[in-house]
Amino acid sequence: MSASAMYHKKAHSFSNPRYGQRGESVRDVVRDSLVVVNFKTYQTAQGISAEDLASKMAQIETSARLVAAVSAFDISAVIEAAPGLEVWCQHLDPVGFGSNTGWLHPATAIERGATGTLINHAEHKVSLEHVAMLLEQVPSEFSVCACAADVEEGRALSALNPTFVAVEPPELIGGNVSVTNADPEIVSGTAEAVKDVSRSVRVLCGAGVKTGSDVTKAIELGASGVLLASGVTMADDPLESLEGLVSGLRN
Numbered sequence: 001m002s003a004s005a006m007y008h009k010k011a012h013s014f015s016n017p018r019y020g021q022r023g024e025s026v027r028d029v030v031r032d033s034l035v036v037v038n039f040k041t042y043q044t045a046q047g048i049s050a051e052d053l054a055s056k057m058a059q060i061e062t063s064a065r066l067v068a069a070v071s072a073f074d075i076s077a078v079i080e081a082a083p084g085l086e087v088w089c090q091h092l093d094p095v096g097f098g099s100n101t102g103w104l105h106p107a108t109a110i111e112r113g114a115t116g117t118l119i120n121h122a123e124h125k126v127s128l129e130h131v132a133m134l135l136e137q138v139p140s141e142f143s144v145c146a147c148a149a150d151v152e153e154g155r156a157l158s159a160l161n162p163t164f165v166a167v168e169p170p171e172l173i174g175g176n177v178s179v180t181n182a183d184p185e186i187v188s189g190t191a192e193a194v195k196d197v198s199r200s201v202r203v204l205c206g207a208g209v210k211t212g213s214d215v216t217k218a219i220e221l222g223a224s225g226v227l228l229a230s231g232v233t234m235a236d237d238p239l240e241s242l243e244g245l246v247s248g249l250r251n
């Protein structure tokens, strides 16, 4: 997708849905929900394997937003391999054209078809200023998901008005216990704290999320969806895992 096409992409609704609120149907909740799969540098999600995994994601029938956050190397190839799938970067730097060796340039990511990015992931921390400058640089339709380790960081990031704040306790990342079970208060607490600061910023949660019931619980706790990695990238059957995850939005 070209940069100009991306600019004209329909803006998504920024409500913060929970089952039963504002008379919303389950269908509305599903449509407003996200499952973001972070490919990180898992071997199963790089290069040709990234294309394969993205194609599997594109096969899932759901009205929820399924997003692949891929290596910068793989953006173009993944977009070609999985037309229709939303593709984000895992990180961007707030730099312009010019002398910035090795930095990840937002305008080039957009030109290559990325429609959003993670920023400040627990595995790639940056300053609040970095996040603020990035937000100033990208068009408002470009999704920016700022990651937070706890409620306070989530609150601080939400004041910058990213599209999403994703709360992920670092100690649970890559584990087998979902944040929604291990620390439900961090999810509900972040949802509340972010709502106090901005009505437009939506909350995701992640770390250890692996099943449909983890996704259901995330929504019940006030999140709009989940950010996960190993539950899909390390699954014996990623397609089955993805189907299980999105089924959690229909319960």
Ligand code: G3P
Residues within 6 Å of the ligand: 038, 121, 168, 172, 173, 174, 175, 206, 207, 208, 209, 227, 228, 229, 230, 231
């Ligand atoms: O970005 C998602 C991530 O940090 C959570 O990883 O493997 O616990 O789903 P995982």
